[in-house]
Amino acid sequence: MSDVPQELRDEIPSFEKQAHEEQGPINWSALTSVQGARSLAEVAALLGLFVAVFFLVQGIVVWTNTPSYVFPKPTDVVKTFAQDFTSTEIHSLKVTSIEFLAGLAIGSTIGLVLAALLTLKPFVEKVIAPYVLIMVTTPMLALVPFLRLKMGFGLWPLIIAVALASGPMVMINSATGFRRTDLAKIALARSYGASTFQIFAKIRFPLALPMIIVGYMVGSIFGLLTAVGGEMVAASEQGGLGRDLVYYSSLARMPEFGATILIIAILGVLIYVIFYFIGKRWASWEA
Amino acid sequence: MSSNGSEIKLRVEHATKVYETRTAQVHALDDVSVEVNTGELVCILGPSGCGKTTLLWAMSGLHGLSDGRVLLDGTPVTGPRPLEIGMVFQDANLLPWRNLRQNLEFPFEVKRRKPDEARIASLLHETGLAGFEKSFPRELSGGMQQRASIVRALAQDPGVLLMDEPFGALDAFTRDEMNLLLLRLWSETDKTIVFVTHNISEAIFLADRVVVMTPRPGRVARIYDIELPRPRTIEMTFEPSFISLVQEIKVAVETGGRHTVEVE
Numbered sequence: 001m002s003d004v005p006q007e008l009r010d011e012i013p014s015f016e017k018q019a020h021e022e023q024g025p026i027n028w029s030a031l032t033s034v035q036g037a038r039s040l041a042e043v044a045a046l047l048g049l050f051v052a053v054f055f056l057v058q059g060i061v062v063w064t065n066t067p068s069y070v071f072p073k074p075t076d077v078v079k080t081f082a083q084d085f086t087s088t089e090i091h092s093l094k095v096t097s098i099e100f101l102a103g104l105a106i107g108s109t110i111g112l113v114l115a116a117l118l119t120l121k122p123f124v125e126k127v128i129a130p131y132v133l134i135m136v137t138t139p140m141l142a143l144v145p146f147l148r149l150k151m152g153f154g155l156w157p158l159i160i161a162v163a164l165a166s167g168p169m170v171m172i173n174s175a176t177g178f179r180r181t182d183l184a185k186i187a188l189a190r191s192y193g194a195s196t197f198q199i200f201a202k203i204r205f206p207l208a209l210p211m212i213i214v215g216y217m218v219g220s221i222f223g224l225l226t227a228v229g230g231e232m233v234a235a236s237e238q239g240g241l242g243r244d245l246v247y248y249s250s251l252a253r254m255p256e257f258g259a260t261i262l263i264i265a266i267l268g269v270l271i272y273v274i275f276y277f278i279g280k281r282w283a284s285w286e287a
Numbered sequence: 288m289s290s291n292g293s294e295i296k297l298r299v300e301h302a303t304k305v306y307e308t309r310t311a312q313v314h315a316l317d318d319v320s321v322e323v324n325t326g327e328l329v330c331i332l333g334p335s336g337c338g339k340t341t342l343l344w345a346m347s348g349l350h351g352l353s354d355g356r357v358l359l360d361g362t363p364v365t366g367p368r369p370l371e372i373g374m375v376f377q378d379a380n381l382l383p384w385r386n387l388r389q390n391l392e393f394p395f396e397v398k399r400r401k402p403d404e405a406r407i408a409s410l411l412h413e414t415g416l417a418g419f420e421k422s423f424p425r426e427l428s429g430g431m432q433q434r435a436s437i438v439r440a441l442a443q444d445p446g447v448l449l450m451d452e453p454f455g456a457l458d459a460f461t462r463d464e465m466n467l468l469l470l471r472l473w474s475e476t477d478k479t480i481v482f483v484t485h486n487i488s489e490a491i492f493l494a495d496r497v498v499v500m501t502p503r504p505g506r507v508a509r510i511y512d513i514e515l516p517r518p519r520t521i522e523m524t525f526e527p528s529f530i531s532l533v534q535e536i537k538v539a540v541e542t543g544g545r546h547t548v549e550v551e
Contacts, residue, residue, distance in 0.1 A: 184380050187349055192394045193369040202397070206384045285384040285423060 069252035077258035088244075093263060095240040099155055100220075100227045100267075103162020108219055110163070111171030112212065116200070119178035135168040144230040153237045158230045165226040166219035173215025177208025210283035217275035224271060228264055296479040297323040297346060297447060301355035304341050315341040317504035318355070325446075328473060328480045330490035331498045334540060338505025339483040343449050346481060347372050359447065369394060373440030375450040379432035381424040381439075388420040391439050403442065410438040414468065430461040434468065441472070450482045454489070463521055466492055470519060487533050487540070488524055491515070499536060501543035508543050511536060 058074045060066075068076060118125045140161045147157035181204065189199050231242025241264055248257040304316040315338040323329050331339050344350040346357050348364045357364040359371060381390050391411075395402040411417045414434040424432055433453055440448060454462045466489060473480060484490050490497045497511040511532075515523055523529055 184376055184378070185382065187344070188374070188376060188380050188382075189393075189397065190349055191347055191367050191369065191372070191374040192397045193367050194397045198397055202393070203382075206382070209384070283384075285425065 068254050070254075072254035072258045074258075076255040077262060080255040081259040081262050089260070089263065092239050092241045092244050092260075093267075095155070095236070095238040096227050096231065096242070096267075099158040099230075099240065100162055100224055102155075103159045103227065104166050104220055104223045106159065107163030107165070107167030107223070108170040108216060111167040111169070111215070111219070112174050115171045115174035115178055116205075119175050125175065132168050132172055135164065136172055139229075140165040140226050141229040141233060144226075144233050148234045155236050155238060157234075158227055158236060158240075161230050162223040162226050166223035169219035169222050170212070170215040173218065174208060174212045177211030177215075178204060180207050180211075182207060210279065210286045213275060213279045213283050217272065217279075220271045220275065221268065224264075224268055294325045295322050296325040296327070296360065297321075297481065298358040299342070299346065299355070300358065302342065302345055302352050302357065303354035304338065304345065304350070305353045314504035316345070316352070317506050319500075319505060319507055320355075321498055321507065323479055323481055325479055326477045327495050328482065328493055329496050329498060330494035331481065331483045331500060332485065332487060332490040332536070332540065333500035333505070333508075334485060334502050337500045337502040339485075339500060340451055342500075342505065343451050343481065343483050347374055347449050349374075369398065369445070370443055371445050372447045372449060373443065373445040375433075375436050375440045375448065375453045377452045378456050379424070379429070379436040379453075381432055381435060383424050386421050386423050387416065387427070387435055390424070390435060391442055394439060394443055398443075403444075406444065407438070407442055410441055413472065414438055428461075429457050430465060433457065433465060437469070437472070441478075446477075446479060448478050448480045450480065452483055452485065455484070455486075462486075462489065467521070469493065470517075474518065487536050488529070491529065491532055491536070492519060492524055497536065499539050506543075509539050 054074050061071055061073050118128060143164065144157060144161050147160055151157045151160075185203050185207070186199055189203050194202065227240070228242040228245070231240035232246050233242075235243035235246075241260055244260045245257060248254070248260060299319060299321045302316050302319040304314075306313040306315055319338075319342060321329070321331075321342075331342060333339050341350065345352050346364065348357075348366045348368055359368065381387075382393065385393065391407050392402045408417070411420070414437065416431060416434055416438065419427065419431065424435075427435065436453070454465045457465060469480075469482075470493065472478075482490075482493055491511075491513055492515075494513050497513060499508045499511065500506065501508045513532075515529070
């Protein structure tokens with residue numbers, strides 16, 4: 001038995017054709033299919049590596065006597081994060097979250113609806129596609145100063161920038177999903193007397209859902225990027241995590257700077273985890 | 288057990304179907320006329336591309352015809368009639384994001400009716416699927432998936448079952464098993480079944496009559512009455528008379544019914 005190849009040990013032989021016949025211009029689906037830790041040993045190894053990296057960095061910084069304005073000690077960052085999580089930081093977190101969530105809600109809704117409608121008309125879709133691609137590839141961050149000039153110093157310029165960054169991402173991925181028209185499944189629904197709307201709700205939408213979730217995940221990450229970046233370029237009167245970054249770095253207050261980055265990183269990971277579990281719950285049939 | 292009464296359930300009259308594609312006209316059906324009696328099991332046999340699926344979709348109202356018409360119980364079929372016709376598709380065609388139970392409830396859901404729990408439970412029991420209600424299609428074997436799709440088609444108790452190469456993707460052993468199961472289910476009801484296949488011995492094994500079709504355009508080459516006694520067993524397929532019938536029909540398929548050999 002010891003000659004059995006390890007990698008085939010628990011695999012049921014299967015050479016079935018894959019369902020992923022079309023993946024659109026950008027394939028992000030790897031994002032939702034990251035393998036989680038399965039066993040206690042794997043979890044232990046993950047945590048162990050994290051602790052090792054943390055203390056390795058700490059060791060290097062201490063041993064080389066690096067001043068904290070060049071690179072903060074990881075322990076100082078954590079200390080600042082834990083102790084000085086003051087009303088300023090909570091306020092900044094709130095502002096950035098509002099920009100991000102409002103922008104994502106507006107952008108993704110428009111993107112999703114447009115994707116559902118446009119895929120019904122292949123001609124219109126083809127004509128529109130280059131513009132969507134331009135919107136996907138252009139950093140919407142660049143528009144923030146312009147929007148500031150036009151719209152003043154409120155939250156709206158950043159909300160719009162987030163919407164412009166996340167919407168096309170949701171749209172391009174959702175459109176890929178809606179384009180997977182499975183004739184046999186539509187025929188099945190029709191044979192039971194399904195209406196066009198029922199075919200959308202019960203066949204086309206569930207079929208597209210895995211790609212829609214990927215679109216939301218990528219769109220959210222782009223949205224957060226734009227919110228923080230936009231605040232760094234031209235924050236509103238309300239501030240935000242991005243402005244904190246600029247502020248702390250200009251004063252060389254590196255522990256606070258590191259703590260702010262930690263908050264942003266946690267936000268990003270949180271977004272990922274939320275969509276990962278949404279995908280697990282609603283799109284695991286495709287894995 | 289077989290054709291009880293000679294009342295015509297389903298009648299196809301001079302069906303002609305031409306698909307207009309961007310590059311060419313595809314002549315799928317040419318003047319096909321078939322009658323299926325109530326309670327009869329008719330197999331439509333032919334090579335790929337002879338319009339078998341087109342004919343079946345026309346019977347079910349999923350397709351219109353370029354010419355001719357389909358009558359069910361004497362009234363023209365102009366669209367899907369889910370309560371009267373159940374369809375079984377190639378490759379089971381279950382919805383992968385629904386578990387078995389939810390797949391079986393799908394037809395009821397579309398019609399906004401309450402699922403017939405008692406009927407579903409007894410069909411699941413009869414097909415050996417009881418206990419798998421929570422399983423997702425990819426967790427079921429090919430045979431189980433196809434059994435589930437038959438349960439789904441029968442769930443609303445339609446009088447007619449249209450089956451489109453349902454067992455084509457299964458291995459030979461599972462296929463035999465499924466054919467026996469189908470005959471058992473059929474013998475217990477008075478369903479009218481039209482079964483499309485490209486497998487000659489499957490067609491003979493199942494059918495009261497085998498309709499042999501020619502490819503491009505699809506025409507009826509010959510219709511064979513199958514006199515094998517029922518209930519049928521797998522052993523019958525090894526008998527010389529069965530094998531010679533297979534040979535005879537094979538020649539008819541290959542020559543489009545123009546030449547037939549009588550094999551003794």
